[in-house]
Amino acid sequence: MTSVLIVVFDGLQPAQIRPDLMPNLSQFADEGVFFESHHPVFPSVTRINAASMVTGRYPGGHGLAANTMVARDYDPTLVFSALEPTLADIGRKTGRVLLAPTLADILAEHGLEYTAIGVGTSGNAYVHNPSADTSGGATIHPDFTLPYSLQDRLVSRFGKWPDESQPNTPRFRHAIRILTEHIIPEREPAVALIWSSEPDKAQHAHGVGSEMSDRAVREADAGFGQIMDWLGANGVSETDVMVVSDHGYSTIREVMDVESHIRDAGFGGDDVLVAPNGGSVLFYTRDSSTASSLASHLMSQAWCGALLASEAAGDIEGTLPLTLVGGDGPRAPELSMSFTWDSEKNDAGYDGFAHSTGGASGLGQHGSMSKHEMNNTLLARGPSFKTRNRITSPTGNVDVAPTVLSLLGLPIPDDMEGRAIDEALVNG
Incomplete structure (x- = not known):
């Protein structure tokens, strides 16, 4: 049966996918499909793009307006940051965190599982599968899991999560271990996702193309190489792999x-x-x-x-x-x-x-309509995708969910606003 692995590098720009910085990802891009005109949703911030990836909807449709927002159906006077505690409270008080079904919800209807593990913000992780307690699948994050009962079992087996650091490589390595020792071989989800918080954290703190940013990119690429080597060594090299970022970057x-x-x-x-x-x-x-x-x-x-x-x-x-x-x-x-x-x-040439609205002059940021923030990364390789191909037609993060459903041979809901990227597929 076809399975899909989605690897997300937060804030990765296409210009950073170079042999000197990211040899593993550069080789992956050369051998697979490189989407030259890929776009996030606006505002070009993380959590709404995570929601768009898993719902195939733009923010108006899935109801997460930005990283920081107001939800009048929850509290019309509160400006809040969309992190796990508040999102969970929204779910309890309104009955729904997102206004559209997620990939996890749709796969559950077909007896399939979606499992996500990420080391970015808790809000980013939470929106992947807010209804895991009822729809199945799982979300794994250093601060929590869905279902919540999973956390103690994972800590008992894999140990406590490393402290957050710059770059955040120790946490990403821990996530890779859980992915390759538990999620893929034991849970066998139809769709697995792993989310690296780099290079986003390094770029916010030190600037795009800074020494720390370049180190974060190199170490993230090494983690990607580890994942791909594991897939090949364990007989799952035929998995369809998609690599995406949530947004681009500016200074x-x-x-x-x-x-x-x-x-x-x-x-x-x-x-x-x-x-x-x-x-x-x-x-x-x-x-x-x-x-x-x-x-x-x-x-x-x-x-x-x-x-x-x-x-x-x-x-x-x-x-x-x-x-x-x-x-x-x-x-x-x-x-x-x-x-x-x-x-x-x-100063680094980016x-x-x-x-x-925050940060400091010379550091990295995103959220605007800049063409440098509204052009992000999408790559794909696997048995369902063409090889050594560059796609110039416009694609977006809203196309991730319908493309995944197409790869699995499942119907795409009529209310999804994204599309299956058929021109990248072998039979497209």
Whole structure:
């Protein structure tokens, strides 16, 4: 039976897949399919892209608007970071974390399993399979597991997780051990996923192309080589392997405290809730009149890039409809802003600068509509995929779930907004 392994490198840019930095992944890309025009969803932040990968839906459809957001069906006054404790509470209080079924839910209907292990944020891990207690499968993370009862058994067998470090290689190695000794050989899931937090953590802390960033990339690549060697040595080399990143990257030009700015401009906390997301900001307004006034003010600022308005905000001159990026839906903000960006090279030679809500000038960031953040990695190799092929047609993270279902010979739900990437398949 066909099985699929998805390997995610958080924040990996296509420009980093070079023989001197990533020899294993470079060879994989040369021998398989390289998707040249692959894209995340906007905002180009991690947790909503994880949700889009497993639901095949844009943020408006799956209901996770950004890393930092408001869910009015949960608490209309709370700006929260989408991490496991809050997401679990949303599930308890509203009955659903995501507004669309995940790969795990769909596979469970066919008697199949999805198991994910990741060493990034707890929110990123949680959205892979929020209903594991009922739908089956598992999510494994240093802070928790789903089902929660699995954690003690894994710690008893594999030991405690290493402390987080820079680069976060010890945790990734621990995850690889659980993947190769437990998940694949014992659970035998139809789909397994492993998520590396690098090079994202190193790039946030030290900058894109910094010495620490390059070290993180090299060590992540070594881990990938270990996984591929294990697959070959254990008779599962015919697995279809997909390698993806959640977003690209930019270098911070200047940090902007947007919330303080709009408060100083007269927009109070009762009028506007502000959710900062690195290269983007979401605004939840009291009413459409406030949204219109705020939009006019934002568009007068040099750092304001593309500004998108939801249907609830109304037709605001100068804005684009949030539906253009699939962001409109039950949990959508009234306004979604990308900072301005450019293609200037940083000191290490990587393209792209943008403003950010956090971090520091010269460090790495993402979240905006910069073409350097909105172009990310997708590679594939295995018996179902063509060999030595470069695909130039547009693809996106929303295409991961439908492509996986196609590989497994399962029907793709009509409400998935992504597509199976048939042009990359042997019979496509």
